[in-house]
Amino acid sequence: MFVPSLAWRDSRRMRRRLLLYVSAMALGVAALVAIRSFGENLETALATQARDVFGADLIVWNWGNFNDANEAFVDSLAEAHSGTVAREVSTPSMALFPQSGGTRLIQVRALDGDFPFYGQITTTPAEAADTYLDDGKALVDAALLLQYDAAIGDSIRIGTEQYQIAGQIDGITGQTGIEALVGPRVYVPLDRLDRELLRFGSRFTTSAYFRFDAPGTNADAILTAIEPQLEAMDLRGDSVGSAQGDWSDALGNLTRFLELVGFIALLLGGLGVASAVSVYVRQKADTVATLRCLGATAGQTLRIYTLQALVLGFIGAVLGAALGVAVQTLLPRVLGPFLPVTVETAFVWEPVLQGLGVGVVVALAFAMLPLLAVRRIPPLRALRADARARGIDLWRGLLILLLIAGIGAFAWMQTGGDLRAAIGFPAGVIVAFGVLALAAKLVQTLARRLVPKRAPYAWRQGLANLYRPGNQTLVLLLTLGLGTFLLMTLTVVQRSLLAPIALPDDGEGRPDVILFDIQADQREAVADLVREQGLPLIDEVPLIAMRLTAINGRETEDIRLDSTDERPDWALVREYRSTYRAHTEDSEEVLEGAMVPRVPADTAVIPVSVELDLANELGVGLGDRLTWRVAGRPMETEIASLRRVDWARVQPNFFVVFPEGPLDEAPQFGIITTRAGTPERSARLQRAAIERFPNISAVDVGLVLGLIEGVLGRVAFVLQFMALFSVGTGLVVLAGAVRIARLQRIAESVLLRTLGANRGQVRRILVAEYLFLGLLAALTGIGLALLGGWALATFVFETPFVLAWEWIAGTLVAVPALTIAIGLAGSRGLLSRPPLDVLRAEV
Amino acid sequence: MLVAERLTKTFASGNRTLTVLAEVSFAVDTGATCAIVGPSGSGKTTLLGLCAGLDRPTSGTVWLAGADLNALDEDARAALRAQHVGFIFQSFRLIPTLTALENVMVPLELQGERGAHDRAATLLDRVGLGDRLDHYPTQLSGGEQQRVAIARAFIHRPAILFADEPTGNLDDDTSHRIEDLLFELNREAGTALIVVTHDLELAARCERTIRLRGGRVVEEMGDSHWEMGAEASAA
Known part of the structure; x- marks a missing residue:
């Protein structure tokens, strides 16, 4: 009972401060829970809507025309399984709107039969979808009508054929927003298609869609059975099951990739926790030494603080999971254009529990890094403030190795067992963290060596704060820098991809x-x-x-x-x-x-x-x-x-x-x-x-x-949305770091004021410190992003690397400004504390 | 109760060895009081740390409550302290996040004893803080904090109590009241008391006094039957 009750009592006055830090975990957990929940709901949607999206039970298709043998095969297949067939020829072609004279490359789908058998084409007027085939008219994408100022009842010409527009297509089950953007569709009756469009060299497909009404007919089994015949005739086949599998794989890859991006936010949160707990342990060292004097064992003291970390980690994870469930409802808006199905954002337990589990484990693992030091605080410290443990803590080294292995295992699972990812992801994380940590060390060394002696006092003091004992330079550069790095890399890569194909001058x-x-x-x-x-x-x-x-x-x-x-x-x-x-x-x-x-x-x-x-x-x-x-x-x-x-x-x-x-x-x-x-x-x-x-x-x-710009913009938006979790985590960690260092700050500011500094000077010292931190985080993040962006552009996309100057300038202003704002907001009240409070306070 | 035999403590400082304590030997009986005095840096606190099992000697042995501290690992020494040892520190060392009552309860709770709350409340009442049970250390004056520390030191009825400059941070009046309280409780509980202090008045209230200088025992006063180490007596 001793450990839980003391853990509870001892946390009393630190809870609020620690909670803020633990909420650094929350955004990472939220990202994971949101994406996993969404992934589950997506799977459900795919399973229930696959047939509607597919529109048929089975498709047999080919590039070019069906020959007589193909036609005979299609007919016999329909007959054998009492199926209904619809035929379609689909080809890119020019459409002309005679009224406005506008022309545009479109995708013609010339149909004969009742396709789609499942799902539907939603049109205005609603009945147009049922009547256009019989009336010999056309259905045209709504955006296309808008673009060419055409109305229902106007004409559209494709090839030599002119059709009256029976209705506008408002939606097609399974057609993604991206598809509609790239290839606007026009549906016409097959018997009215201008065959000249299918001359030599045209890239068109002919498809036969099957619907099997007989109970117990299994389209997947039929596909497997006819595979050899299809191969022999150079035909291709898809069934609703195989299509669902393909979609499921593709969308699974998408969500797993996004989860990895979210996991980075979680790791950043973990660093925030490690940093908070490390400050906490420093503040608790005397208490630990006293407890050891009074007879508590090393294990008991470690358990007291581990229990605190566990409970706070759990609270952080619960906060994150709740936030994740809320964020999930935003994801269909972000990912919607890429999805063939309508996803209901229902609450799913499994991802929430997984998120809680991963959150608690990450929080605990990162908290244990500094917490292990509790075991080594000697009881003698109660008598002598300078008493400290000597030698290297092997357990800590082991824990770091375990953490790296855990990160690798997570990447391995996320990528479906890709060994390169299992090694590459933690390696990439270590390199990024390492570079940022090196930058932090460099900054501290430079700040120590190069502070101009003639600089105003506030600036010198602000710079000195970067390297004085108990500074948070490393963790802030890591979190803010990594967030900046992620966002900037995405921007830089997007720019580089778009630059070579930019509109010709x-x-x-x-x-x-x-x-x-x-x-x-x-x-x-x-x-x-x-x-x-x-x-x-x-x-x-x-x-x-x-x-x-x-x-x-x-x-x-x-x-x-x-x-x-x-x-x-x-x-x-x-x-x-x-x-x-x-x-x-x-x-x-x-x-x-x-x-x-x-x-x-x-x-x-x-x-x-x-x-x-x-x-x-x-x-x-x-x-x-x-x-x-x-x-x-x-x-x-x-x-x-x-x-x-x-x-x-x-x-x-x-x-x-x-x-x-x-x-x-x-x-x-x-x-x-x-x-x-x-x-x-x-x-x-x-x-x-x-x-x-x-x-x-x-x-x-x-x-x-x-x-292309539109599609890339949407892809970039999805990635930036995920990167925002990392940036958000960076800001929460910053807010937490400011908060946790508050007592020390209050003591200093009061001391300075006692010695004659006015409030303006104390404020300037704070501004200087956060300005330097923000600026350095931005510079390091940008530097890494330029390096990463250049490497991606050069080696992966093989396109010339382009600098996004206005983004660089914007980041250099925005990150320090945000850092100063959060820093000052967290230090609010610090300037108005009377010295007496501090003399009595636990500092 | 406590036997120290030829205790030596050295530290490596650069490439030379610093001897903080050299061949110190003494013994303290159950219920006896003993002061350790000497100038700053004479090794008083080091000696206290070694006797209480907070540190290990470079050579020599400490027998505490019948146990050879050298033979015990860190956890066993902690268990021994929990059962037999009480502490009073110059800077009080109350746990800032616990109330006065909770601070006093800690030693009993460590041993899993029942009734900690009532016993702590009674003892706090005894030291004159019956109305401050739920106050945090920062809400108490220095003297009040030290009284809480004294209650904490006696709550589990230790066989031996180590006090490191117990009045060092207090004014004269408060010091005297604290000293009175300390010796009173000591008498009532029959606890052996080892006090490290600069305060010769406080030392004089103990039955015996050991004076240290440069890590060696240079003088002993009072009706002692303790033995000085060979080196110390030579000095």
Whole structure:
């Protein structure tokens, strides 16, 4: 009974102060609980809504048209299982709104049948979804109507077909906000689709959707059974079960990744706890020594304070869990655009208990680091203030190792058993903490050595506070610095990703309109059209579809079936769209060998240029042979050069470039790029092109860049939302540190005032200290972020590193300002305390 | 009750060895009172720490309540203190987060004894603080705090009480009242009392006095039957 009752009594006057510190844990726990709860609810939503999202029980689909055998197979499958079939052709195409003259690349879904069988297309008017097929009309995305100032009842032209708009699409079960943003959809009846859109070179899919009404029909089992037939016919199949599994995996990865980001906040909170407890232990040293004199054992004293830490950790975790449950309701708004299902934010016990458990364990583990010192406080200290334990505490070293192992284990579990993550995550955390800790040490050394003797007293004193005994420089630099680091890294990386694809400046002459799907017989006429509009013909690029059939004489099919060969399927089976030309583009650079500009048409082995990453994936280099099938004809090539391609440029880029000559007469289609300069001229060109050549499509580069920016912005928002937990933790730790050091501060300020300092001077000392701390945390965080951002940009995203100057400047102002504000708020009342209070107080 | 044999304590200071206490021997009987006096740095507090088992001697032995302290580990020494030893410190050493009553209860609670509350309240009443039971140390004057400390020292009826400058932080009047209280309770409980002090008046109230200088016993006064160590007597 002694330990619990003394633990309770002894904590009496420290509870409020400690609670603030323990609440540092709360944000980290909140992040974990919120995301885990959301993940659970997401799983539930996926399980209950998968069929609605999928829209059918089974899908069989293919790139291009179904041939007769495919059609027969679809029919027989429906018949065998008493199913209903709906067919769909989906293709990107240009849409023209005749009333406004506006054009835009859209995704056409031409349907025949009652698809979606499950879920629904929500339209205005509501009945339009049921009637448009029979009436031969179209359904158009609401945003698209708004964008082109079109109304229900107006017309839309796709290819040569003109449709009346029966209704606007307000929502489609399972379509994510991001999808709607990137490819606005238009639904039309299949029998009215302009078949010209499906000419050679178009990338379209044909799908058959099945609905099985017979009780006990298992679509997953059917899919497994027909897998060999699908393979033989080069068809693909998906069932609602397999799709659900895929979504579940993808979204599971997303939530687990976000949990890791949240875990960083928890670790920061742990550091806050360690720091608070370390100050607490220092303040309690005399009490411990007295208790030891009175006969308490080392174990008893340790248990007293461990129990306190445990209870406070639990309270912090409960606070965090409650906050997490509340935050969970915000997550659908943050993550909504990425989700195919509507997530109900119901209360789920399991994540709350997990969050509580992880929170308490982390709080206790970090609290134990300083608490272990309690065992080593000698009773002699009651007689002699300078009595202290000597030697190294092995238990502490062991605890640190255990903590690192625990962090690794958490990362391992979060990433589904990825050993690299299990080592990399704690290593990254240690490096980041280490750099920040080093920075803190450096700052203290510099502050000690370089304080200008002539500086005003308040500034000298403020700087000296950074290294005096009992300072909190290390923990504040760690928490504030790491929070700053996380936010800044995200910003810097986002900037670097967006910079190379930013809208071309007028002076650079880069293309801003790309016309594609141009048939060989249309090329001259389209080029003329561009010139007629007074626009430059920047590039005419021929495209030839081909498949890789052999590498150095070994069939790709053979390689694919060889389980020991790790070359990826996508590179072996994809349809390559290659070009031929005599020059390199400014988005590419030849690293090895040389481009061969031209060879005779009948060259037996054609020298080609291959993109570096593809060559690596295929395991080939200079001199290796690649065999292609072009329009049914084999073509032997040899790698004459390797190129690096900047794929981020919105312009036609290629894996494989042929020399001029051999492909000149091959069946081909083309791309023409031009520079319109203004949105008006761009719209005029697109309108003219689509009117004369309904099958060709146009990409407005500005629009695409806007979309990319939009998508990246949303991704960044999710990450920044998570990083905010770390920043918040940093601020709570700061508030706690200010609070816990308050007694010492009060004593100092009163002493200074007794010696003749006025309140203004005392306040200036505080401002100086927090200014330095904030500034240093910001500088260290920014420095780390620039380093991390540069490394990510250079090695992961392979894009030039770009500085976000205004963010750097903003951070340099905001972090110190916040630090000063919290520091002064926490020191409120400190200046008005009468000296007598302090003389009597426990300081 | 307490036997110290040839106690020596040295510290390494840089590359030389500092001898704080050299071959000190003495014994104190049950119920006896003994003062240890000497100038600052003479080794008084070190000797007290060794006798109470708060520190280990470099050489020599301490027998406390029949137990050889050298043979006990830290926890066993703590258990011995909990049972047989009381302490009074110059700076009172009350636990600031506990009330007067709770401070006095600690030694009994450590041993898991029942009735701690009533016994502590009675004892506090005895030292004149019956109306201050729920006050925190910061709400008490120095003299009151030391009275709480005295109550805490006697609550578990220790066989021996160590007092380190018990009046060092108090004014004359208060000192005298505290001394009276200390000796009164000591007599009533039959506790052996070892007092380390600068105050010769206080020392004179003890039956015996040991004077230390430079870590050695240089003088003994009173009706002692204790023996001085060989080195000390040589000095």
